Amino acid sequence: MTIKPFAASLLAGLLLMVSPAHADEIPVAVAANFTAPFNQIAAEFQKETGHKVVASFGSTGKFYAQIKNGASFEILLAADDETPARLVKEGAAVAGSQASYAIGKLVLWSAKPGMVDAAGEVLKRGGFDHIALTNPKLAPYGAAAVEAMKKLGVYDSLAPKFVTAETITQTHQFVSSGNSPLGFVALSQVLKDGKVEGSAWVVPANLYTPIRQDAVLLTPGKGKAGPAALLKYLQGAKAQAVITSYGYEIAL
Structure with a gap:
């Protein structure tokens, strides 16, 4: 049986809509202190959504330099709130996407x-x-x-x-x-x-400035379903339960 070109392209489009291959691969830069909870959260997120998380762990300062030099991360989970704000101001992150995911101790x-x-x-x-x-x-x-x-x-x-x-x-x-x-x-x-x-x-919290850790959508992730879904998941009850189990506070 011969499938006409238009019918073939329509069939391919429908298959893409239901194929797991349609899920996104999400490169995420994660503050090193958040390694253990993020690995647990990412595993559950992948099971529930089909999106694949590719995480890199390191210092927020080094990630900032890499992002400014063109690194293709789509999300930054920083160890502070200043770096995401700076990236938004400099046009390397999406305005309105910054949100606190944890307060560190x-x-x-x-x-x-x-x-x-x-x-x-x-x-x-x-x-x-x-x-x-x-x-x-x-x-x-x-x-x-x-x-x-x-x-x-x-x-x-x-x-x-x-x-x-x-x-x-x-x-x-x-x-x-x-x-x-x-x-x-x-x-x-x-x-x-x-x-x-x-x-x-x-260390008592009054001895240092609160370590408010913010996530932000970086420019390469703008308009993509996977990064948006992950940022939303981080604010959900399941992720927050993991975060607090590691000694963090949830930012209100």
Whole structure:
């Protein structure tokens, strides 16, 4: 049987409408502190929608530079709210698409039980050679750690002991490996089944500027169904339940 050209093209169009191949592949740049919750959220999102998420994890500062240099990410999940706003202002992200998905919590952590006390007095007491933090010029959690130490009046005495990492994942690795006895990381990185492994002090929120983490639709994702669906999913009850289970607060 011979199918006429018009009928063949119509049939192909109908098949595309129902084919899983019609789903989008979504390149997403994700702040390193949000690695674990995002992997869980992305897996559920893919099951429910058929869209494929291709995630890259790293520092917000480096992602900003890559996006400005033409990286083809379609969504940025930043560790702050300033970088998405800046990208919107500079025309690299879609106006009106920026929204907070989480508020992060800073924690002073050691893999060794008993190393960090519940009041953070270890910062004043000392007894350690190194303290790890993420580069404050690249990562909001690093900037928050510097701000907290300055408010506590310990920054100058601790600065010679700093071990500075490029990402918060690397900071966590420094501490978990024992190369640094303690360091500032995200609470989400050290929670397991609702409990902190090792020893930790959750830094009081009044010691640093709130770490409001915003998502934004980047220009390459404009008008595409997949990125729009993912941003909407992040604001839904299922995703928010995962986010809070990792110690984040939901932005209201």
